[in-house]
Amino acid sequence: MTETTQNNPRQVLALKYRPRRFEDLVGQDTISTTLSLALDTNRLSHAYLFSGLRGSGKTSTARIMAKALVCEQAPTSKPCEVCDGCKSANSYRHLDIIEMDAASNRGIDDIKELIEHTKYKPTSAKYKVFIIDEVHMLTTQAFNALLKTLEEPPSFVKFILATTDPLKLPATILSRTQHFRFKRISDKDIVHHLSHILNVENIEFETAALEMLTRSGQGSLRDTLTLLDQAIIYSKSIVTTSTVTDMLGMIDPAFMENIFDTILAKNDIRDIIESLESYEVGQVIDEFSIFLKQKMLKNDPKYHLHIYDRFFRIFADAKQLLSLNSDSGFVLILMLSKMVEAVNLKTIEEVIEQVINIPLDEPKGSTVDVLEKPSIEQPQVKQEVLKSSVQTQVQTQSQTQTANIEQPMVTQKMVSQPTVEVQTVSDDIVKFKKVIENIYNKSYELGNCFENSFEFESYANNILHINSTASGECKQMLYKNFKYLRDFIDEVFGDNTDIEFNKIVKEPKKELARTIQPTITYEQSAALKEQQQDGNSVGSMIEDIEMGDMTQSSSCVGSLCDSSNPSLAQVELDINDVLNSKMTNTAIELFQPRNPPRIKNKI
Numbered sequence: 001m002t003e004t005t006q007n008n009p010r011q012v013l014a015l016k017y018r019p020r021r022f023e024d025l026v027g028q029d030t031i032s033t034t035l036s037l038a039l040d041t042n043r044l045s046h047a048y049l050f051s052g053l054r055g056s057g058k059t060s061t062a063r064i065m066a067k068a069l070v071c072e073q074a075p076t077s078k079p080c081e082v083c084d085g086c087k088s089a090n091s092y093r094h095l096d097i098i099e100m101d102a103a104s105n106r107g108i109d110d111i112k113e114l115i116e117h118t119k120y121k122p123t124s125a126k127y128k129v130f131i132i133d134e135v136h137m138l139t140t141q142a143f144n145a146l147l148k149t150l151e152e153p154p155s156f157v158k159f160i161l162a163t164t165d166p167l168k169l170p171a172t173i174l175s176r177t178q179h180f181r182f183k184r185i186s187d188k189d190i191v192h193h194l195s196h197i198l199n200v201e202n203i204e205f206e207t208a209a210l211e212m213l214t215r216s217g218q219g220s221l222r223d224t225l226t227l228l229d230q231a232i233i234y235s236k237s238i239v240t241t242s243t244v245t246d247m248l249g250m251i252d253p254a255f256m257e258n259i260f261d262t263i264l265a266k267n268d269i270r271d272i273i274e275s276l277e278s279y280e281v282g283q284v285i286d287e288f289s290i291f292l293k294q295k296m297l298k299n300d301p302k303y304h305l306h307i308y309d310r311f312f313r314i315f316a317d318a319k320q321l322l323s324l325n326s327d328s329g330f331v332l333i334l335m336l337s338k339m340v341e342a343v344n345l346k347t348i349e350e351v352i353e354q355v356i357n358i359p360l361d362e363p364k365g366s367t368v369d370v371l372e373k374p375s376i377e378q379p380q381v382k383q384e385v386l387k388s389s390v391q392t393q394v395q396t397q398s399q400t401q402t403a404n405i406e407q408p409m410v411t412q413k414m415v416s417q418p419t420v421e422v423q424t425v426s427d428d429i430v431k432f433k434k435v436i437e438n439i440y441n442k443s444y445e446l447g448n449c450f451e452n453s454f455e456f457e458s459y460a461n462n463i464l465h466i467n468s469t470a471s472g473e474c475k476q477m478l479y480k481n482f483k484y485l486r487d488f489i490d491e492v493f494g495d496n497t498d499i500e501f502n503k504i505v506k507e508p509k510k511e512l513a514r515t516i517q518p519t520i521t522y523e524q525s526a527a528l529k530e531q532q533q534d535g536n537s538v539g540s541m542i543e544d545i546e547m548g549d550m551t552q553s554s555s556c557v558g559s560l561c562d563s564s565n566p567s568l569a570q571v572e573l574d575i576n577d578v579l580n581s582k583m584t585n586t587a588i589e590l591f592q593p594r595n596p597p598r599i600k601n602k603i
């Protein structure tokens with residue numbers, strides 16, 4: 001190594017300090033130990049697979065391994081470094097070490113040529129070593145061609161495959177190799193290695209600067225060494241934090257502290273936005289994340305757990321926006337503003353405590369209070385995080401209180417009375433909406449007809465009053481499915497709910513608009529049906545429901561009369577007048593029991 005250093009002083013650090021021995025490998029102790037043992041005990045596999053991040057030492061390890069196999073003392077974990085084999089291996093000229101880059105030689109012909117090579121004995125060494133880098137790039141045919149040789153190569157042949165993406169390899173290849181996974185080299189190991197190199201090179205440095213370089217290298221020793229090369233040139237012999245921040249376009253650590261202090265203090269962020277405009281926003285987000293991660297690891301008391309959580313979510317959102325090619329300046333402003341807002345937010349526990357502390361025994365006479373009551377639960381969910389709105393809530397309540405106190409007692413009573421009714425009515429409306437929803441769930445069309453034709457009027461004494469504007473096809477559909485509609489209503493309102501329809505006619509010009517008979521119950525229509533069977537020519541709705549046959553002339557339950565056929569409807573209305581009593585109904589039932597199922601579903 002020293003020899004090379006002197007001969008080739010301008011060589012880049014990554015090459016100059018490429019490990020030559022197993023013990024030189026950085027951060028891959030387990031792998032180097034295992035391979036050393038295998039070499040020393042001569043328990044060698046015929047094929048190895050090295051996988052891991054780029055710059056984690058795969059190719060270096062493969063070359064050390066190859067050297068260990070071509071040294072005169074092979075196999076040995078400590079190549080002598082003096083024999084011809086070692087020397088030519090170190091200068092990458094050994095004839096028995098064949099390196100192939102599968103990224104550029106990925107076809108079947110390349111592999112066939114390589115297989116041809118395996119047939120000849122090594123020229124000088126004991127073994128012939130084939131190193132295939134980026135092996136995942138090979139074509140499927142090339143992999144297939146390689147399989148046989150890989151499984152049973154001649155005894156003197158060793159394969160070392162290296163890849164950054166082992167998942168792309170066919171299972172057949174994986175099963176024929178000993179797999180070594182190279183882990184990401186820890187930042188600590190890299191910093192240590194860099195400081196070692198700088199000491200050897202006699203270059204001064206600040207450790208913080210090396211840490212920044214290491215972070216930028218993201219676990220790749222080769223990338224980090226390339227950056228270090230750059231930093232040495234840029235900083236003119238002393239590698240300092242400021243030169244590295246300038247060089248990498250990173251945010252100065254002091255400025256970073258300042259940014260977060262400003263955000264935590266909820267101060268004006270306009271200056272920060274201006275200063276950060278010259279940086280790439282994606283990088284700013286990355287650096288913010290790294291900064292916070294360090295704070296988290298150091299347990300900085302300035303930051304609470306929920307702050308980290310919120311900030312990291314904001315960063316994720318910002319990154320997503322950037323990925324959509326959003327305007328980066330806008331993303332930056334939005335991100336910083338959200339961060340300030342996130343500091344304002346209270347934890348759920350804090351808000352719950354605040355809500356609990358709101359006095360509940362205030363007089364609540366005003367209509368506003370009561371009307372708002374059902375919705376109060378909802379906003380509070382949002383308030384859990386919004387301190388300001390909680391305060392507003394408290395204020396509103398106290399204002400209401402003051403207003404009430406000023407008012408005379410009589411007014412309060414008067415106002416508070418109808419609220420009970422409002423409450424019940426709204427409950428029933430909710431139930432009615434539930435019915436609509438259930439019908440929608442069964443059939444969209446039916447739900448749509450129901451919603452558009454029927455309007456909730458009132459519900460009292462087990463009778464549901466519905467205003468109906470049904471007409472045309474909608475009406476027919478409602479007729480046909482009346483049985484189901486009943487079930488849906490019973491389900492929500494209770495089993496014995498009567499339904500009364502009040503017809504609301506859309507076109508007042510027609511005769512029928514003055515509907516004389518406003519309501520008719522289901523039983524009454526059943527009675528009507530019986531009556532009709534007695535010779536009346538008017539069709540019955542119930543009949544139609546049962547038969548599943550609907551005609552224009554047939555008519556209605558109460559107000560569901562067809563407005564296009566006024567004369568028939570008119571007749572029916574008259575009948576309804578006559579039949580509009582439960583007693584008649586019962587009488588008809590008793591005397592004409594031949595169609596009992598028609599009303600059984602009601603009772």
Ligand SMILES: [Zn+2]
Binds near residue numbers: 079083
């Ligand atoms: Zn040797």
